[in-house]
Amino acid sequence: MNLLSLLALLIHFSSHFYGHCITNNIHLGSETTLDVPMLYITGLVEKAFILETSQPTPNFQAGLIVEATEDKYVCSFVLFLGNIKVWSSSHLSRFFTSGKCMLTLNRDGDLQLTGQKGEIGWRTATYGQGIERLQLSNTGNLVLLDEFNTIKWQSFHFPTDVMLWGQTLDVGTKLTSFPTNSNSFYSFEIHREKLALYLNSGNFKYSYWEFNPTKPQKISFIRLALNGLQLFNDDNHKIAQIPSKRLQRLRFLAIENTTGNIGFYYYSTTTTKFEASFQSLRNKCDQPNLCKANDICTLSKECSRLEIEGFSGNFCGNRRVDMQEIRSAISILRDENKKMVNMTRETCAGSCMDDCTCVGALFTSGNNECYLYEEVRGVKEVGDNEKVSTFMVKVLKKGSNGLKRWALILIVVSDGLILFICLGGLCFYILRKRR
Numbered sequence: 001m002n003l004l005s006l007l008a009l010l011i012h013f014s015s016h017f018y019g020h021c022i023t024n025n026i027h028l029g030s031e032t033t034l035d036v037p038m039l040y041i042t043g044l045v046e047k048a049f050i051l052e053t054s055q056p057t058p059n060f061q062a063g064l065i066v067e068a069t070e071d072k073y074v075c076s077f078v079l080f081l082g083n084i085k086v087w088s089s090s091h092l093s094r095f096f097t098s099g100k101c102m103l104t105l106n107r108d109g110d111l112q113l114t115g116q117k118g119e120i121g122w123r124t125a126t127y128g129q130g131i132e133r134l135q136l137s138n139t140g141n142l143v144l145l146d147e148f149n150t151i152k153w154q155s156f157h158f159p160t161d162v163m164l165w166g167q168t169l170d171v172g173t174k175l176t177s178f179p180t181n182s183n184s185f186y187s188f189e190i191h192r193e194k195l196a197l198y199l200n201s202g203n204f205k206y207s208y209w210e211f212n213p214t215k216p217q218k219i220s221f222i223r224l225a226l227n228g229l230q231l232f233n234d235d236n237h238k239i240a241q242i243p244s245k246r247l248q249r250l251r252f253l254a255i256e257n258t259t260g261n262i263g264f265y266y267y268s269t270t271t272t273k274f275e276a277s278f279q280s281l282r283n284k285c286d287q288p289n290l291c292k293a294n295d296i297c298t299l300s301k302e303c304s305r306l307e308i309e310g311f312s313g314n315f316c317g318n319r320r321v322d323m324q325e326i327r328s329a330i331s332i333l334r335d336e337n338k339k340m341v342n343m344t345r346e347t348c349a350g351s352c353m354d355d356c357t358c359v360g361a362l363f364t365s366g367n368n369e370c371y372l373y374e375e376v377r378g379v380k381e382v383g384d385n386e387k388v389s390t391f392m393v394k395v396l397k398k399g400s401n402g403l404k405r406w407a408l409i410l411i412v413v414s415d416g417l418i419l420f421i422c423l424g425g426l427c428f429y430i431l432r433k434r435r
Contacts (some may be wrong), residue, residue, distance in 0.1 A: 025135040034248040044068040051136040064297035075101035091160040094182025095121025109138040163253040177255035186260040199288040206333035213240035246277035297380040316356035323349040323392040333378035
Protein backbone atom coordinates (compact mmCIF):
# COMPACT_ATOMS: atom_id res chain seq x y z
CA MET A 1 0.00 0.00 0.00
CA ASN A 2 1.46 3.37 -1.01
CA LEU A 3 1.74 6.42 1.27
CA LEU A 4 -1.35 8.20 -0.15
CA SER A 5 -3.53 5.10 0.32
CA LEU A 6 -2.25 4.64 3.88
CA LEU A 7 -2.99 8.29 4.68
CA ALA A 8 -6.49 7.99 3.20
CA LEU A 9 -7.11 4.86 5.28
CA LEU A 10 -5.98 6.61 8.47
CA ILE A 11 -8.23 9.59 7.73
CA HIS A 12 -11.12 7.22 7.03
CA PHE A 13 -10.75 5.34 10.31
CA SER A 14 -10.33 8.59 12.26
CA SER A 15 -13.75 9.72 11.00
CA HIS A 16 -16.91 8.37 12.64
CA PHE A 17 -20.17 6.90 11.45
CA TYR A 18 -23.55 8.03 12.71
CA GLY A 19 -25.64 4.99 13.71
CA HIS A 20 -27.55 3.33 16.49
CA CYS A 21 -27.12 0.61 19.05
CA ILE A 22 -27.66 -2.74 17.31
CA THR A 23 -31.23 -3.98 17.78
CA ASN A 24 -33.75 -5.96 15.75
CA ASN A 25 -35.74 -2.88 14.60
CA ILE A 26 -35.33 0.81 13.83
CA HIS A 27 -37.97 3.56 13.66
CA LEU A 28 -38.82 6.53 11.46
CA GLY A 29 -36.14 9.17 11.22
CA SER A 30 -33.33 6.66 11.70
CA GLU A 31 -30.16 7.52 9.80
CA THR A 32 -26.87 5.63 9.46
CA THR A 33 -23.83 7.00 7.63
CA LEU A 34 -20.50 5.56 6.53
CA ASP A 35 -17.81 7.98 5.35
CA VAL A 36 -16.27 6.99 2.01
CA PRO A 37 -12.51 7.62 1.60
CA MET A 38 -11.45 10.36 -0.81
CA LEU A 39 -8.79 8.13 -2.39
CA TYR A 40 -9.42 4.66 -3.77
CA ILE A 41 -8.10 1.88 -1.50
CA THR A 42 -7.95 -1.52 -3.19
CA GLY A 43 -9.74 -4.25 -1.22
CA LEU A 44 -11.39 -1.86 1.26
CA VAL A 45 -14.58 -3.23 2.88
CA GLU A 46 -16.33 -1.24 5.60
CA LYS A 47 -19.46 -2.36 7.49
CA ALA A 48 -21.82 -0.67 9.92
CA PHE A 49 -24.42 -3.10 11.32
CA ILE A 50 -27.63 -1.57 12.71
CA LEU A 51 -29.89 -4.65 13.00
CA GLU A 52 -29.20 -7.99 14.64
CA THR A 53 -31.20 -11.01 15.78
CA SER A 54 -30.80 -12.52 19.23
CA GLN A 55 -30.18 -16.09 18.03
CA PRO A 56 -27.02 -17.99 18.95
CA THR A 57 -24.13 -17.68 16.52
CA PRO A 58 -24.40 -17.62 13.57
CA ASN A 59 -27.18 -15.03 13.67
CA PHE A 60 -28.43 -12.40 11.24
CA GLN A 61 -26.95 -8.91 10.98
CA ALA A 62 -28.00 -6.12 8.63
CA GLY A 63 -26.52 -2.74 7.86
CA LEU A 64 -24.44 -0.62 5.52
CA ILE A 65 -21.42 -1.80 3.58
CA VAL A 66 -18.94 0.12 1.43
CA GLU A 67 -16.79 -1.97 -0.94
CA ALA A 68 -13.98 -1.01 -3.30
CA THR A 69 -14.87 -2.33 -6.77
CA GLU A 70 -13.61 -1.39 -10.25
CA ASP A 71 -11.80 1.74 -8.98
CA LYS A 72 -15.05 2.93 -7.37
CA TYR A 73 -16.92 2.49 -4.09
CA VAL A 74 -20.22 0.59 -3.95
CA CYS A 75 -22.74 1.52 -1.25
CA SER A 76 -25.19 -1.25 -0.24
CA PHE A 77 -27.75 -2.25 2.37
CA VAL A 78 -26.90 -5.88 3.17
CA LEU A 79 -27.91 -8.85 5.31
CA PHE A 80 -25.42 -11.41 6.64
CA LEU A 81 -25.94 -14.83 8.21
CA GLY A 82 -22.71 -15.26 10.10
CA ASN A 83 -20.11 -14.31 7.48
CA ILE A 84 -22.29 -15.22 4.48
CA LYS A 85 -23.99 -12.42 2.55
CA VAL A 86 -27.56 -13.63 2.01
CA TRP A 87 -29.23 -10.47 0.67
CA SER A 88 -28.05 -7.17 -0.80
CA SER A 89 -29.70 -4.08 -2.26
CA SER A 90 -26.97 -3.97 -4.94
CA HIS A 91 -27.46 -7.51 -6.23
CA LEU A 92 -28.96 -6.42 -9.56
CA SER A 93 -27.88 -2.77 -9.68
CA ARG A 94 -24.89 -1.30 -7.87
CA PHE A 95 -24.89 2.17 -6.32
CA PHE A 96 -21.51 3.86 -6.84
CA THR A 97 -20.95 6.80 -4.52
CA SER A 98 -18.29 9.08 -3.05
CA GLY A 99 -18.06 11.06 0.17
CA LYS A 100 -20.84 9.34 2.10
CA CYS A 101 -22.98 6.21 2.10
CA MET A 102 -26.22 6.82 3.99
CA LEU A 103 -29.23 4.65 4.92
CA THR A 104 -32.34 6.56 6.01
CA LEU A 105 -35.84 5.52 7.03
CA ASN A 106 -37.42 8.91 6.40
CA ARG A 107 -40.53 10.32 8.08
CA ASP A 108 -42.68 9.39 5.10
CA GLY A 109 -41.84 5.69 5.51
CA ASP A 110 -39.42 5.28 2.59
CA LEU A 111 -36.18 3.37 3.22
CA GLN A 112 -33.44 4.92 1.06
CA LEU A 113 -29.75 4.64 0.22
CA THR A 114 -28.29 8.04 -0.62
CA GLY A 115 -24.92 9.57 -1.39
CA GLN A 116 -23.00 12.74 -0.54
CA LYS A 117 -25.34 15.05 -2.50
CA GLY A 118 -28.56 13.29 -1.59
CA GLU A 119 -28.72 11.23 -4.78
CA ILE A 120 -30.86 8.10 -4.29
CA GLY A 121 -29.18 4.83 -5.22
CA TRP A 122 -31.84 2.43 -3.90
CA ARG A 123 -35.23 2.71 -2.20
CA THR A 124 -38.20 0.58 -1.09
CA ALA A 125 -40.74 3.10 -2.52
CA THR A 126 -43.01 2.66 0.52
CA TYR A 127 -43.72 6.36 1.14
CA GLY A 128 -47.24 7.22 2.32
CA GLN A 129 -48.10 3.69 3.51
CA GLY A 130 -48.07 4.35 7.24
CA ILE A 131 -44.68 2.73 7.87
CA GLU A 132 -43.64 2.76 11.53
CA ARG A 133 -40.41 0.72 11.66
CA LEU A 134 -37.92 -1.60 9.92
CA GLN A 135 -37.56 -5.00 11.57
CA LEU A 136 -35.24 -7.96 11.12
CA SER A 137 -37.03 -11.25 11.85
CA ASN A 138 -35.39 -14.40 13.19
CA THR A 139 -35.82 -16.00 9.75
CA GLY A 140 -33.71 -13.29 8.14
CA ASN A 141 -36.59 -11.40 6.55
CA LEU A 142 -36.21 -7.62 6.51
CA VAL A 143 -39.71 -6.13 6.82
CA LEU A 144 -41.25 -2.67 6.92
CA LEU A 145 -44.26 -2.63 9.26
CA ASP A 146 -47.09 -0.17 9.88
CA GLU A 147 -48.70 0.55 13.25
CA PHE A 148 -50.86 -2.60 12.94
CA ASN A 149 -47.77 -4.78 12.30
CA THR A 150 -48.86 -5.30 8.69
CA ILE A 151 -45.96 -6.01 6.33
CA LYS A 152 -45.72 -3.35 3.63
CA TRP A 153 -42.37 -4.43 2.20
CA GLN A 154 -40.10 -7.45 2.76
CA SER A 155 -36.76 -8.62 1.42
CA PHE A 156 -38.18 -12.14 0.90
CA HIS A 157 -40.05 -10.70 -2.09
CA PHE A 158 -36.79 -9.56 -3.68
CA PRO A 159 -34.57 -12.69 -3.67
CA THR A 160 -30.94 -12.54 -4.78
CA ASP A 161 -28.80 -15.70 -5.03
CA VAL A 162 -29.86 -17.14 -1.65
CA MET A 163 -33.07 -18.69 -0.31
CA LEU A 164 -33.29 -18.83 3.49
CA TRP A 165 -34.90 -21.47 5.68
CA GLY A 166 -38.66 -20.84 5.93
CA GLN A 167 -38.69 -18.65 2.81
CA THR A 168 -41.19 -19.40 0.03
CA LEU A 169 -40.79 -18.56 -3.66
CA ASP A 170 -43.73 -18.51 -6.07
CA VAL A 171 -43.84 -19.71 -9.67
CA GLY A 172 -42.13 -17.17 -11.92
CA THR A 173 -39.59 -16.20 -9.24
CA LYS A 174 -35.89 -16.81 -9.78
CA LEU A 175 -32.56 -16.62 -8.00
CA THR A 176 -29.66 -15.15 -9.96
CA SER A 177 -25.90 -15.44 -9.53
CA PHE A 178 -23.27 -13.41 -11.40
CA PRO A 179 -19.76 -14.84 -11.99
CA THR A 180 -16.87 -12.41 -11.62
CA ASN A 181 -15.49 -10.93 -14.86
CA SER A 182 -18.13 -12.61 -17.03
CA ASN A 183 -20.99 -11.46 -19.25
CA SER A 184 -23.02 -14.59 -18.45
CA PHE A 185 -25.02 -15.37 -15.30
CA TYR A 186 -26.81 -18.32 -13.68
CA SER A 187 -30.48 -18.46 -12.74
CA PHE A 188 -32.55 -20.88 -10.66
CA GLU A 189 -36.14 -20.63 -11.92
CA ILE A 190 -39.50 -21.97 -10.77
CA HIS A 191 -41.86 -23.12 -13.53
CA ARG A 192 -45.25 -24.79 -13.31
CA GLU A 193 -43.85 -28.13 -14.47
CA LYS A 194 -40.28 -28.08 -13.12
CA LEU A 195 -37.39 -26.38 -11.34
CA ALA A 196 -34.42 -25.57 -13.55
CA LEU A 197 -30.93 -24.07 -13.57
CA TYR A 198 -29.96 -21.92 -16.56
CA LEU A 199 -26.82 -20.46 -18.08
CA ASN A 200 -27.72 -17.07 -19.54
CA SER A 201 -25.15 -15.91 -22.08
CA GLY A 202 -25.99 -13.10 -24.48
CA ASN A 203 -28.95 -14.21 -26.60
CA PHE A 204 -28.65 -17.81 -25.39
CA LYS A 205 -30.41 -19.39 -22.43
CA TYR A 206 -29.40 -22.99 -21.75
CA SER A 207 -30.80 -25.23 -19.01
CA TYR A 208 -28.23 -27.57 -17.43
CA TRP A 209 -30.19 -29.12 -14.54
CA GLU A 210 -33.89 -29.87 -14.00
CA PHE A 211 -36.10 -31.37 -11.32
CA ASN A 212 -39.56 -32.64 -12.36
CA PRO A 213 -42.14 -33.82 -9.78
CA THR A 214 -43.16 -37.43 -10.30
CA LYS A 215 -46.79 -36.56 -9.62
CA PRO A 216 -48.59 -34.97 -12.59
CA GLN A 217 -49.40 -31.75 -10.70
CA LYS A 218 -48.52 -28.13 -11.32
CA ILE A 219 -46.09 -26.33 -9.01
CA SER A 220 -47.45 -23.26 -7.21
CA PHE A 221 -44.56 -22.41 -4.85
CA ILE A 222 -41.52 -23.91 -3.12
CA ARG A 223 -40.32 -23.68 0.49
CA LEU A 224 -36.97 -24.44 2.09
CA ALA A 225 -37.65 -26.71 5.10
CA LEU A 226 -35.27 -28.08 7.71
CA ASN A 227 -34.69 -31.28 5.74
CA GLY A 228 -34.95 -30.22 2.08
CA LEU A 229 -36.66 -28.16 -0.59
CA GLN A 230 -40.42 -28.75 -0.72
CA LEU A 231 -42.71 -28.24 -3.73
CA PHE A 232 -46.41 -27.37 -3.30
CA ASN A 233 -49.41 -27.25 -5.64
CA ASP A 234 -52.25 -24.72 -5.87
CA ASP A 235 -54.03 -26.44 -2.93
CA ASN A 236 -50.99 -25.97 -0.68
CA HIS A 237 -50.34 -29.73 -0.71
CA LYS A 238 -46.76 -30.94 -0.88
CA ILE A 239 -46.23 -32.81 -4.16
CA ALA A 240 -42.47 -33.41 -4.09
CA GLN A 241 -39.26 -32.76 -2.16
CA ILE A 242 -35.55 -32.58 -2.90
CA PRO A 243 -34.15 -34.05 0.32
CA SER A 244 -31.03 -32.99 2.19
CA LYS A 245 -28.32 -35.64 2.51
CA ARG A 246 -27.60 -34.76 6.15
CA LEU A 247 -29.66 -34.74 9.35
CA GLN A 248 -28.48 -31.26 10.35
CA ARG A 249 -30.91 -28.38 10.09
CA LEU A 250 -30.69 -26.48 6.80
CA ARG A 251 -30.07 -22.73 6.96
CA PHE A 252 -30.08 -21.65 3.32
CA LEU A 253 -29.97 -22.59 -0.36
CA ALA A 254 -27.59 -20.77 -2.72
CA ILE A 255 -26.25 -20.70 -6.29
CA GLU A 256 -22.45 -20.69 -6.45
CA ASN A 257 -21.26 -17.89 -8.71
CA THR A 258 -18.18 -19.85 -9.84
CA THR A 259 -19.71 -23.21 -10.85
CA GLY A 260 -23.44 -22.51 -11.23
CA ASN A 261 -24.09 -25.33 -8.76
CA ILE A 262 -27.04 -25.08 -6.37
CA GLY A 263 -26.57 -26.34 -2.82
CA PHE A 264 -28.29 -26.73 0.56
CA TYR A 265 -26.18 -25.54 3.50
CA TYR A 266 -26.14 -26.28 7.22
CA TYR A 267 -23.92 -24.89 9.98
CA SER A 268 -21.30 -27.33 11.26
CA THR A 269 -20.40 -26.84 14.91
CA THR A 270 -17.31 -28.99 14.29
CA THR A 271 -15.77 -26.83 11.57
CA THR A 272 -17.69 -23.64 12.59
CA LYS A 273 -18.47 -23.18 8.89
CA PHE A 274 -21.43 -23.64 6.58
CA GLU A 275 -21.20 -26.99 4.81
CA ALA A 276 -23.13 -28.33 1.81
CA SER A 277 -25.52 -31.22 2.47
CA PHE A 278 -26.80 -31.39 -1.13
CA GLN A 279 -25.49 -30.19 -4.50
CA SER A 280 -27.37 -30.46 -7.77
CA LEU A 281 -24.23 -31.01 -9.89
CA ARG A 282 -22.23 -33.94 -8.58
CA ASN A 283 -19.99 -34.29 -11.63
CA LYS A 284 -17.43 -31.58 -12.35
CA CYS A 285 -18.13 -31.90 -16.09
CA ASP A 286 -21.77 -30.92 -15.47
CA GLN A 287 -20.70 -27.37 -14.65
CA PRO A 288 -21.83 -25.24 -17.61
CA ASN A 289 -18.81 -22.91 -17.68
CA LEU A 290 -16.09 -25.37 -16.73
CA CYS A 291 -14.76 -25.55 -20.29
CA LYS A 292 -14.64 -22.92 -23.01
CA ALA A 293 -16.60 -22.99 -26.25
CA ASN A 294 -15.40 -25.70 -28.69
CA ASP A 295 -13.88 -27.67 -25.77
CA ILE A 296 -14.88 -31.04 -24.33
CA CYS A 297 -14.72 -32.17 -20.69
CA THR A 298 -13.05 -35.58 -20.70
CA LEU A 299 -13.66 -38.57 -18.43
CA SER A 300 -10.62 -37.44 -16.43
CA LYS A 301 -12.46 -34.16 -15.66
CA GLU A 302 -10.09 -32.11 -17.82
CA CYS A 303 -10.91 -29.70 -20.64
CA SER A 304 -9.57 -30.57 -24.09
CA ARG A 305 -9.93 -28.88 -27.49
CA LEU A 306 -12.32 -30.49 -29.96
CA GLU A 307 -10.16 -31.14 -33.02
CA ILE A 308 -12.71 -31.49 -35.83
CA GLU A 309 -11.64 -31.35 -39.47
CA GLY A 310 -13.84 -28.99 -41.44
CA PHE A 311 -15.43 -27.31 -38.43
CA SER A 312 -16.14 -23.58 -38.83
CA GLY A 313 -17.89 -20.98 -36.68
CA ASN A 314 -19.90 -19.62 -39.61
CA PHE A 315 -21.48 -21.83 -42.27
CA CYS A 316 -23.75 -19.22 -43.85
CA GLY A 317 -22.99 -18.93 -47.56
CA ASN A 318 -21.65 -22.50 -47.81
CA ARG A 319 -24.20 -25.20 -48.62
CA ARG A 320 -21.68 -28.05 -48.90
CA VAL A 321 -21.93 -29.18 -45.28
CA ASP A 322 -22.32 -32.42 -43.39
CA MET A 323 -22.90 -33.55 -39.77
CA GLN A 324 -20.16 -35.39 -37.91
CA GLU A 325 -20.89 -37.36 -34.74
CA ILE A 326 -18.66 -36.77 -31.72
CA ARG A 327 -18.33 -40.28 -30.37
CA SER A 328 -19.12 -40.90 -26.70
CA ALA A 329 -20.00 -37.24 -26.16
CA ILE A 330 -23.12 -35.28 -25.25
CA SER A 331 -23.94 -31.69 -24.37
CA ILE A 332 -25.22 -30.91 -20.88
CA LEU A 333 -26.97 -27.77 -22.19
CA ARG A 334 -30.53 -27.59 -23.52
CA ASP A 335 -32.04 -24.63 -25.39
CA GLU A 336 -35.84 -24.89 -25.15
CA ASN A 337 -36.23 -22.36 -27.99
CA LYS A 338 -34.25 -24.67 -30.28
CA LYS A 339 -36.03 -27.88 -29.27
CA MET A 340 -37.89 -30.15 -31.72
CA VAL A 341 -39.84 -33.32 -30.87
CA ASN A 342 -40.79 -36.53 -32.70
CA MET A 343 -37.58 -36.43 -34.71
CA THR A 344 -35.23 -39.08 -36.03
CA ARG A 345 -31.47 -38.80 -35.93
CA GLU A 346 -31.41 -38.10 -39.67
CA THR A 347 -34.09 -35.36 -39.57
CA CYS A 348 -32.35 -33.79 -36.57
CA ALA A 349 -29.07 -33.65 -38.50
CA GLY A 350 -30.88 -32.32 -41.55
CA SER A 351 -32.51 -29.52 -39.54
CA CYS A 352 -29.06 -28.31 -38.45
CA MET A 353 -27.66 -28.52 -42.00
CA ASP A 354 -30.59 -26.46 -43.32
CA ASP A 355 -30.02 -23.74 -40.69
CA CYS A 356 -26.82 -21.85 -41.50
CA THR A 357 -26.60 -20.45 -37.93
CA CYS A 358 -26.60 -23.97 -36.45
CA VAL A 359 -23.19 -25.43 -35.63
CA GLY A 360 -24.25 -28.47 -33.60
CA ALA A 361 -27.19 -30.74 -32.74
CA LEU A 362 -28.10 -33.12 -29.92
CA PHE A 363 -30.46 -36.04 -30.57
CA THR A 364 -31.87 -37.96 -27.59
CA SER A 365 -32.97 -41.44 -28.61
CA GLY A 366 -35.10 -42.04 -25.54
CA ASN A 367 -37.75 -39.42 -26.34
CA ASN A 368 -36.80 -38.51 -29.94
CA GLU A 369 -35.97 -34.89 -29.10
CA CYS A 370 -33.63 -32.69 -31.09
CA TYR A 371 -31.78 -29.60 -29.84
CA LEU A 372 -29.95 -27.20 -32.14
CA TYR A 373 -26.98 -25.05 -31.04
CA GLU A 374 -25.46 -21.86 -32.36
CA GLU A 375 -22.29 -22.50 -30.35
CA VAL A 376 -20.53 -25.70 -29.28
CA ARG A 377 -20.54 -25.47 -25.48
CA GLY A 378 -21.11 -27.78 -22.51
CA VAL A 379 -19.81 -30.88 -24.31
CA LYS A 380 -18.65 -33.74 -22.10
CA GLU A 381 -17.32 -37.23 -22.71
CA VAL A 382 -19.42 -40.17 -21.47
CA GLY A 383 -19.01 -43.91 -21.22
CA ASP A 384 -20.79 -46.29 -23.59
CA ASN A 385 -23.32 -47.28 -20.91
CA GLU A 386 -24.33 -43.60 -20.49
CA LYS A 387 -24.78 -42.96 -24.20
CA VAL A 388 -28.49 -42.24 -24.69
CA SER A 389 -27.88 -39.14 -26.84
CA THR A 390 -25.94 -38.35 -30.00
CA PHE A 391 -24.05 -35.07 -30.31
CA MET A 392 -23.18 -33.90 -33.82
CA VAL A 393 -21.31 -30.90 -35.17
CA LYS A 394 -21.55 -29.31 -38.60
CA VAL A 395 -18.49 -29.61 -40.84
CA LEU A 396 -17.60 -28.78 -44.42
CA LYS A 397 -18.11 -31.71 -46.76
CA LYS A 398 -14.97 -33.62 -47.62
CA GLY A 399 -13.69 -32.56 -50.98
CA SER A 400 -15.15 -29.07 -50.81
CA ASN A 401 -11.74 -27.65 -49.95
CA GLY A 402 -10.21 -29.72 -52.75
CA LEU A 403 -12.67 -28.28 -55.24
CA LYS A 404 -11.72 -24.79 -54.13
CA ARG A 405 -8.06 -25.70 -54.57
CA TRP A 406 -8.61 -27.00 -58.12
CA ALA A 407 -10.60 -23.88 -58.98
CA LEU A 408 -7.72 -21.74 -57.73
CA ILE A 409 -5.18 -23.76 -59.74
CA LEU A 410 -7.34 -23.47 -62.86
CA ILE A 411 -7.54 -19.69 -62.48
CA VAL A 412 -3.77 -19.38 -62.00
CA VAL A 413 -3.04 -21.60 -65.03
CA SER A 414 -5.53 -19.70 -67.22
CA ASP A 415 -4.09 -16.33 -66.24
CA GLY A 416 -0.57 -17.59 -66.85
CA LEU A 417 -1.51 -18.91 -70.30
CA ILE A 418 -3.10 -15.61 -71.30
CA LEU A 419 -0.06 -13.68 -70.05
CA PHE A 420 2.25 -16.03 -72.00
CA ILE A 421 0.30 -15.50 -75.23
CA CYS A 422 0.30 -11.72 -74.77
CA LEU A 423 4.06 -11.57 -74.09
CA GLY A 424 4.78 -13.95 -76.96
CA GLY A 425 2.74 -11.83 -79.35
CA LEU A 426 4.53 -8.67 -78.21
CA CYS A 427 7.97 -10.22 -78.74
CA PHE A 428 6.97 -11.49 -82.21
CA TYR A 429 5.76 -7.98 -83.14
CA ILE A 430 9.03 -6.31 -82.01
CA LEU A 431 11.23 -8.84 -83.85
CA ARG A 432 9.19 -8.52 -87.04
CA LYS A 433 9.41 -4.71 -86.95
CA ARG A 434 13.22 -4.77 -86.53
CA ARG A 435 13.62 -7.03 -89.59
